[in-house]
Amino acid sequence: MTSSCRRGLHVTCRYISHVGFSVSTTFILICTFIYSHTSRRRMASSCRRPEHSAPPDVFYNEEEAKKYSQNSRMIEIQTQMSERAVELLNLPEGQPCFLLDVGCGSGLSGDHLSEEGHYWVGMDISTAMLDVALDREVEGDLLLGDMGHGMPFRPGTFDGCISISALQWLCNADKRSHSPPKRLYTFFSTLYSSLARGSRAVFQLYPENSEQLELITAQAMRAGFSGGMVVDYPNSSKAKKFFLCLFAGVTGVLPKGLGSETSDRTISNQVQYSRQRCRFKNMKGKSAKKGRDWIMDKKERRRRQGREVRPDTKYTGRQRRPHF
Template sequence: MSRPEHQAPPELFYNENEAKKYTQNSRMIDIQVQMSERAIELLALPDDEPHFLLDLGCGSGLSGSVLEDQGHRWVGFDISSAMLDVALEREVEGDLLLGDLGQGLPFRAGAFDGAVSISALQWLCNADKTSHHPTKRLYKFFSSLYSCLSRTARAVFQFYPENSDQMELMTTQAMKAGFFGGVVVDYPNSTKAKKFFLVLMCGGAAPLPKAMVEAEEEERISYSSKRDQLKKMRGKPLKRSKEWILEKKERRRRQGKPTKSDTKYTGRKRSGRF
C-alpha cells in the first residue's frame, strides 16, 4: 500500500473526506490520542504547571485536545485548510494557523515551552513541487523551530520514517539547526506497536528518554485511566463530563471565542441510536 505522502501533497491529501475520518473513526482517534500522550510524556514538562506549547501539523486538533486535557495552552499549525476547518467545528481551545512547515515558523523568539507533532514530519522529506528541496526545507523548519522555543524546551515528533536514510536526513538537519537529541523507538520488536519519536532538546546534550518495551504494555494501556484518576483527585472534572464541557465553554467565552449556548442537552450522553 502506497504511503500517504506519496499519493498527493498534504494540503490535497487531507481534503474534506480525509478530514472527516478524524471525527468519525474511533480507532484512528484512539491511536492519535495515545501517540499524543506519549509525545507529551517525552517532553518531560514539570508536573502540575500549565505550559504554552506548539502543535505542528495539528490537523483536526486531536493532539491539541490532549494538550488541553493536561492543562496546557497551545497553538496549532497545519497546511490543510480542510483539517483546520474540522478543528474549528470541534471548538478546540488552541489558536490555529494555516501554513507550510517547510517555509519556517512565524513566531517570536523563545515564545513556546515545547512542541509536539504527530505523523507530520515525514511529509517534509517529499519534493511535491520543483521548488521543494527536502534538505533545505527541513533545515528551514528546524532552525525556525529552534528560534521560537525557550532554551530549556524540548520538541517531540512522532513520525513514520520510510527508511534509515530519511531518518538520518531529519536528525542531521535538526542537529545543524542547534538541537541535541535523537530517535526513541517504542516497542522495537513489535510490527504493529512500533513507534518512532524524534526527541529534540534546546538546552544542551542530555540522555534520551527510555523507550517503551513489551513488558511495559500494561502500564501504557492504563496511562489514560491513571491520568483521569489524578484529575479527579485534584478536583478537576473528568473529560467529556457535563462539568468538563461547561468549564471548557466558559473558558472560550472568556477568551472571546464564538461558543454555542448552554441548553438542557449540554453534556447529555447520546444513546447512539436514532
C-alpha cells in the first residue's frame, strides 16, 4: 500500500469514528475507498506509454505476447500497418525480395511479407514474442537481439527493411550505459551497410513529441540515409500514423501520406464577398439550409480524416422533391 493510500485510509477511518457508522457501513466505506484508489492507479498506469513502464524485454512478457496472437483488433492493426509499410518500400512487382523485419515480435508483419511472396528475417529483443512466433510456425528466420547494439549482417544483404512500432524504444535509456543518440546511430549505421544500394527502410513509430522525431531523423541522416517522415491522415487524431521512409545510397522522392491530398478546388485567401443578402429574419429560429458547397466541404474534411465517405455523384447535395 502506498503512502498516499495509507494517508487517505487514515483520514477515512477518522471520519468514520467521528460520525459513528455501523460495522457493516464502515466495512463498505473502507472497501469502496480501496477500490477507487486502486482503479485510479490502474487507469494512470494504462495511460502511460509502454516504453515508460519497463524495458522491452520485460514489458513484452508471456502475457503481453499472447495478445498478439489472440486479440483480433491488435492483429488487424498490425496487419494494416505492415501493408502500408510494404507499400512505401516500393518493391518491384512479381519479384521476391529478401527483407529485414526489425522488432518482428510474434511475426504478424512477417506473415504479410510471406503472403506477398518475399523472404524475410525477423529480429526482436523479447524471447516471449519470438516463442509465440515459433508456435505460430512463421516462414521467416528469427533472431534474438537488441537493435541498439547494431545489425549483425553482411553488407548489402537485404533488399529492404520494415519495422512496426519498435523504433521509439531506442529513445529510452533503460540502463546507465544507454545513450539514445548513440544507440540510434549504431542502429542506423549498421542497418545502412546491411541494405543494398537503392533500397528503402520504412519504420512505423509512435513518437512521443517533436524532439523525439528530430532526434531519430537526425541520427538517420548522420548515418547516411536520406528521406523523411510520411504522415498518413494528418488531420485525424485517431487514424494518424507516422512512417519514417529512408533511402539507402540514393536520393528518392518522398511518398505522399494518405489523406493529405488537398482539394482540387482552389480556396482564396481573401474573404468571399457577395452582394446577396441572406434573409434570416423570416427563418423564425430555424437553422440555415445546408447547400451543396457545405456538403462537399464536409465530405472532403471526412476524407482527410481517413473516414469512409461515399463517392460524389451528380445527385450529391441536390434537393429532394417535396412530398405530399
